[in-house]
Amino acid sequence: MKINIIGGGPAGLYFAILMKKANAARRIKIHERNGPDDTFGWGVVFSGKTLANLRAADADSHAEITKQFEAWDNVDVVHRDAKISIHGNSFSGIARLQLLKILQRRAGELGVEIEYRSEIQDVESLKNNCDLLLAADGVNSTVRLRYAEQFQPELDVRTNRYIWYGTNQLFHGLTLTFRENDAGVFAAHSYKFNSSTSTFIVECDPNTWEEAGFAQLGDEQTREYLGNVFAADLNGHPLLSNNSKWINFLLVKNKNWFFENVVLIGDALHTAHFSIGSGTKLAMEDAIALAEAFQERTGVDEALTNFTSKRRPVIQDYQAAAFESMVWFENAGKYMHLSPVEIAYNLMTRSGRVSYEDLKRRDPQFINQYELGKSV
Ligand SMILES: Cc1cc2nc3c(=O)[nH]c(=O)nc-3n(C[C@H](O)[C@H](O)[C@H](O)COP(=O)(O)OP(=O)(O)OC[C@H]3O[C@@H](n4cnc5c(N)ncnc54)[C@H](O)[C@@H]3O)c2cc1C
Numbered sequence: 001m002k003i004n005i006i007g008g009g010p011a012g013l014y015f016a017i018l019m020k021k022a023n024a025a026r027r028i029k030i031h032e033r034n035g036p037d038d039t040f041g042w043g044v045v046f047s048g049k050t051l052a053n054l055r056a057a058d059a060d061s062h063a064e065i066t067k068q069f070e071a072w073d074n075v076d077v078v079h080r081d082a083k084i085s086i087h088g089n090s091f092s093g094i095a096r097l098q099l100l101k102i103l104q105r106r107a108g109e110l111g112v113e114i115e116y117r118s119e120i121q122d123v124e125s126l127k128n129n130c131d132l133l134l135a136a137d138g139v140n141s142t143v144r145l146r147y148a149e150q151f152q153p154e155l156d157v158r159t160n161r162y163i164w165y166g167t168n169q170l171f172h173g174l175t176l177t178f179r180e181n182d183a184g185v186f187a188a189h190s191y192k193f194n195s196s197t198s199t200f201i202v203e204c205d206p207n208t209w210e211e212a213g214f215a216q217l218g219d220e221q222t223r224e225y226l227g228n229v230f231a232a233d234l235n236g237h238p239l240l241s242n243n244s245k246w247i248n249f250l251l252v253k254n255k256n257w258f259f260e261n262v263v264l265i266g267d268a269l270h271t272a273h274f275s276i277g278s279g280t281k282l283a284m285e286d287a288i289a290l291a292e293a294f295q296e297r298t299g300v301d302e303a304l305t306n307f308t309s310k311r312r313p314v315i316q317d318y319q320a321a322a323f324e325s326m327v328w329f330e331n332a333g334k335y336m337h338l339s340p341v342e343i344a345y346n347l348m349t350r351s352g353r354v355s356y357e358d359l360k361r362r363d364p365q366f367i368n369q370y371e372l373g374k375s376v
Contacts, residue, residue, distance in 0.1 A: 001026045004130040006120045006143055008032030010044075011266030011283035012136030013103035017058055018291035020110040028112045031126070033119035036104055041096045042166040042200075042242065043193020044280040045174070048090035057288045064102045068094050070192050074173035077344035078233065079336075084344040084369070088362025091174055093193030099280070123147075132300055133262045134290075136283070139250055141268035151264060152255035160330050161214075161246045162203040162274070165223070169237040171198045176275075176347060178332065179229050184208025185333045186229050189275060200239060201274060202226050203329055214246060222246075249273060249326065253319070257312070258304040265290060270315050273326035276351060282318065286311065321351040345370050 003019060005012045008030045016028045046054070055062040069092040074085045107114060120126060120137075123146045127133045135143035144153050171190040179186050184207055192198040204212070214222060223239040252271045257264055266283030293307035328335075328350040335343055344366075348354055360367045 001132070002130045003028045003132045003134060004126045005030040005134040005136055006123070006126065007134075007136035007138055007266075007268070008034075008100075008104070008114055008116070009136060009138060009266065009283065010099065010103065010280045011268075011287050012134060013100070013107050014058075014061075014284045015134055015136065015265065015287035015290055016107050016112040017061065017103065017110060018287060019294065020107070020112050021058060022291065022295060024111065030107070030112060030114045031118040031120050032114060032116050035116050036101075036114075037097070041164055042197065043093040043191065044096050044099060044278045045091050045093050045191060045193075046281055047277065048092075050281045050285065051092065053285060053288060057291070058106070061102055061106045064106070065094060065099065066092070068098050068102075068194070070094075070194060072173045072191070075348065076171070076173045076175040077340065077347055078175065078177040079338075079340040079343045081232065082340035084340050084366070085173065086344060086348055086359070086363050086366045089174070091191070093191050093199070095193050095197070096280070098194075127260075127262055131261060135262060135264045135268050136266050136287075137268050139252060139267040139271055141264065143262065144254065144264060144268050147259065147262060150256060150259040150262075154253040154255070156251040156253075158249040158251060158326065158330065159206050160203055160326075161206065161209045161248060162201055163222070163226075163244050163246050164242075165200045165202065165226075165244050166197050166240040166242065167200045167234060167237050168196055168240070169198060169200075169234045170196075171200075175233075177230065177233050178336065178343070179233075180336060181212075181229055183211035185336055186226070187329055187332050188230055188233065190233075197240075200230075200234075202230075203275075203332075205330060205333065209246070219244070251319075251323075251326075257308045261300050263290065263304050263307070270319060272319055272322035273329070275329055276318075276322040276325045282315070285314075289314075321353050324351045339373070341370050341373050 020028050071092040073090050074087050075089050077084045123143050144151050170192045175190045177188040187203045189201040190198050219241050227239050265286040267279050289311045290307045293303040297303040297306050
């Protein structure tokens, strides 16, 4: 079987690893437009459950990934200078670059061919030259655009703006911080992903963005502005840029997940707002589900049909929860009148997937605090 893959991100690399591991005779080639050390972004997070899935799928890469991990079990909510911690939420972080290096190495060991600095524009000839073409080419997928008629994508550009930074201030837990100034409300999503660095994503609504005058500010001025907004949280550490730019979140769905021998996975197929967990987790779990479909079915068409029918309900559920969470952050201004403990409770239950009872079981102390101190 010959497999061509466009995109050497987590989805493309992990699928290649799993398919080659299952059958060494498969000829698998990844085309990646960047070099092996070029990357964007800072840390990525995985839940305890995702880690168990990664261990079951490939113990070797799981062992490497977990060696590099920073783990925590708390969500911290910071509002009006008070920090509320909610325990019982197991997560771990790793640098995206570290993760990609581990997956690149593992794919290489197994005999997957990776061609770097190979940007694919002629998708059709790659499609005609293999049994399976995997489109793992990210949120702005060329393949999805090329075959838009077949995939029928639904693209929804959301109004909030967000920007990914790093910082050497360490946030020991998934920390959600709210700060207000004359322009409006800013939310930061932060967590450490190695012993010296945290991811720090800032999000705000379009009015706040306009009022703050970001359209006129360059990279350094923007970091300085946001550094002042979050001065109490950053403890003197600057925000670090990695070609960081303001982005509108793009919500991606596709009516059809495959046609003929072409299938979409990862961000090319679907996105889920970063406030509920990383796209990396979904991308790698897609790869697991698709590789499993090829274990169970021999024909490409059968395997792709099987993948779609099994994975679609999982993704729909996940996107529905992520949607509620995204809308919460789009309307963050409406919740600023709440006390810190109330906002923490509201945030924890925002997606409708975590109940009062769940929280009571995970962290009874937090629920006591909530019951006693709704007016803190
Ligand atoms: C600016 C930014 C920063 C981010 N930072 C983080 C972060 O810190 N943590 C986190 O969890 N998530 C982050 N994300 C989200 C994350 O990138 C995705 O959810 C996740 O990586 C999805 O994996 P993927 O393999 O589907 O896609 P990607 O990781 O996007 O990988 C797609 C790959 O395809 C390659 N590619 C695209 N088109 C072509 C082409 N025509 N030919 C050849 N190669 C091509 C790209 O270079 C890329 O390597 C970030 C997203 C953005 C836009």
